[in-house]
Amino acid sequence: MRRAFLVILALVAAGAMAFYLLTMPVTVPASALPEHAPDLANGKLMFTAAGCAECHAAPAGACDDLDIKDETVLVGGRCLKSDFGTFHVPNISPDKDTGIGNWTTLDFVNAMKRGIAPGGVHLYPAFPYTSYQRMTYEDLIDLKAYLDTLPAVNHTAPAHALRFPYNIRRGLGLFQRLYVDGKSFTPDPKASDAVNRGAYLVLAPGHCTECHSPRTAFGGIIASKAFAGAKSPDGDGTVPNITPSADGIGDWSADDIAYLLETGNTPDFDVIGETMVPVQENMAKLDPEDREAIATFLKSLPPRPNAVQKSKAKDKSKATGDEADN
Amino acid sequence: MRKVMLIVCACACAGVVAVAGLASAADDLAQAVKERRALMDDVVRPAAKLGGDMIKGKIPFDADKAAAAMLEISDVPETYVTLFPAGSEADAVPDSEASPKIWEDFEGFKELAQKLEETSTAAAAAAEQGAGPFKAAFGEMTQMCKKCHKAYRVKKD
Numbered sequence: 001m002r003r004a005f006l007v008i009l010a011l012v013a014a015g016a017m018a019f020y021l022l023t024m025p026v027t028v029p030a031s032a033l034p035e036h037a038p039d040l041a042n043g044k045l046m047f048t049a050a051g052c053a054e055c056h057a058a059p060a061g062a063c064d065d066l067d068i069k070d071e072t073v074l075v076g077g078r079c080l081k082s083d084f085g086t087f088h089v090p091n092i093s094p095d096k097d098t099g100i101g102n103w104t105t106l107d108f109v110n111a112m113k114r115g116i117a118p119g120g121v122h123l124y125p126a127f128p129y130t131s132y133q134r135m136t137y138e139d140l141i142d143l144k145a146y147l148d149t150l151p152a153v154n155h156t157a158p159a160h161a162l163r164f165p166y167n168i169r170r171g172l173g174l175f176q177r178l179y180v181d182g183k184s185f186t187p188d189p190k191a192s193d194a195v196n197r198g199a200y201l202v203l204a205p206g207h208c209t210e211c212h213s214p215r216t217a218f219g220g221i222i223a224s225k226a227f228a229g230a231k232s233p234d235g236d237g238t239v240p241n242i243t244p245s246a247d248g249i250g251d252w253s254a255d256d257i258a259y260l261l262e263t264g265n266t267p268d269f270d271v272i273g274e275t276m277v278p279v280q281e282n283m284a285k286l287d288p289e290d291r292e293a294i295a296t297f298l299k300s301l302p303p304r305p306n307a308v309q310k311s312k313a314k315d316k317s318k319a320t321g322d323e324a325d326n
Numbered sequence: 327m328r329k330v331m332l333i334v335c336a337c338a339c340a341g342v343v344a345v346a347g348l349a350s351a352a353d354d355l356a357q358a359v360k361e362r363r364a365l366m367d368d369v370v371r372p373a374a375k376l377g378g379d380m381i382k383g384k385i386p387f388d389a390d391k392a393a394a395a396m397l398e399i400s401d402v403p404e405t406y407v408t409l410f411p412a413g414s415e416a417d418a419v420p421d422s423e424a425s426p427k428i429w430e431d432f433e434g435f436k437e438l439a440q441k442l443e444e445t446s447t448a449a450a451a452a453a454e455q456g457a458g459p460f461k462a463a464f465g466e467m468t469q470m471c472k473k474c475h476k477a478y479r480v481k482k483d
Binding site: 253255256259263264265267268269270271273274277 | 370371372374375378382383384465468469471472475476479480481
């Protein structure tokens with residue numbers, strides 16, 4: 001009896017030790033940062049491509065209002081509802097007390113590439129560092145310098161309201177072990193410059209993968225089904241397949257894709273809605289060449305069938321068969 | 327006894343009429359939704375696609391066809407705004423994508439419809455000036471599509 005107790009105790013201790021070791025925060029060393037004079041114009045471009053304001057600027061109305069007050073005032077306050085609970089987006093303005101005004105460039109790089117905040121705090125991947133980790137060090141240095149030029153506002157956003165076990169931050173170390181390696185995007189030497197530029201914008205700052213791809217039970221992207229559509233992160237409806245297949249956007253030309261990013265109109269002139277609106281409005285601010293590069297890259301993806309069944313979001317029982325893309 | 331029968335009968339009749347009235351009200355709402363969606367799907371979108379395809383260079387620019395398409399669009403808004411009876415919002419009628427905000431701010435909704443009429447009329451005039459002016463005017467018009475959908479449409483998938 002006593003021996004059994006000791007064995008169990010040893011197992012529990014070993015488990016706790018393993019959890020502790022496996023969830024240790026992994027960070028980028030200062031030596032990884034290149035010598036680079038910040039380019040504010042490129043920082044602003046990265047800010048737009050990364051859609052920072054879509055989540056971090058204060059919403060115009062209620063906390064889930066997609067409209068924002070001012071894209072340069074990154075005080076947070078937006079709420080993101082998910083299967084794990086509700087995330088409240090933090091203040092990333094350069095305020096020293098409530099924002100990230102005390103963060104060094106290395107701190108910022110570790111948040112973006114490793115999902116680790118100063119003090120070894122694991123960040124939730126609702127902040128899409130799983131994509132941002134692919135950004136180059138130079139672009140991150142530029143982005144940090146640009147964020148430093150924005151107004152500092154003293155404001156504390158509410159804490160996240162998540163369900164157990166997701167409320168245990170330390171557990172994110174396991175997720176990060178699986179899905180975060182901090183490796184920057186490497187261009188494909190066989191692909192054109194346009195494809196590589198588009199791939200970078202889509203996979204790194206643009207974080208398109210995050211909504212348009214289905215996930216495993218652990219919350220990671222299923223690589224073999226990337227961009228083939230997914231359940232909406234807020235649980236209501238689906239996000240479309242953007243691979244060049246019959247289910248996806250195979251009958252769209254690259255011009256059609258670039259035009260959608262510029263104007264919000266699909267080739268048959270439906271108008272995009274919901275969470276894609278603020279994304280598209282940022283894409284519209286990029287250079288036309290960047291939108292064309294994104295289109296060229298999306299056209300180069302392997303065609304894939306829908307990863308999830310399209311469902312009519314609110315009237316499942318009454319849906320008629322003809323809603324297609326409307 | 328006979329009086330009781332009459333009263334029962336009268337009540338039953340009133341009930342039938344009331345139910346029929348409700349059913350026909352629901353039919354009216356569904357009909358309004360069907361008609362307004364048909365205006366968008368069968369008139370506005372194909373006409374806009376024609377203009378869009380010219381701008382993207384998928385088909386050659388044709389001033390007369392472009393102008394005719396824009397005028398088709400300009401005919402829609404006046405009728406369109408009459409097809410939003412109270413109670414035809416997205417949560418009430420299966421195929422409706424109308425946000426309740428339409429009824430909270432019907433004037434704002436009508437104003438954007440009016441802007442669509444103006445910008446599509448302007449795009450028709452611009453088509454006669456050539457491809458460049460048409461492209462610019464067409465862009466102005468599609469901004470109205472977006473603005474209105476963003477404010478007043480609930481997208482169901």
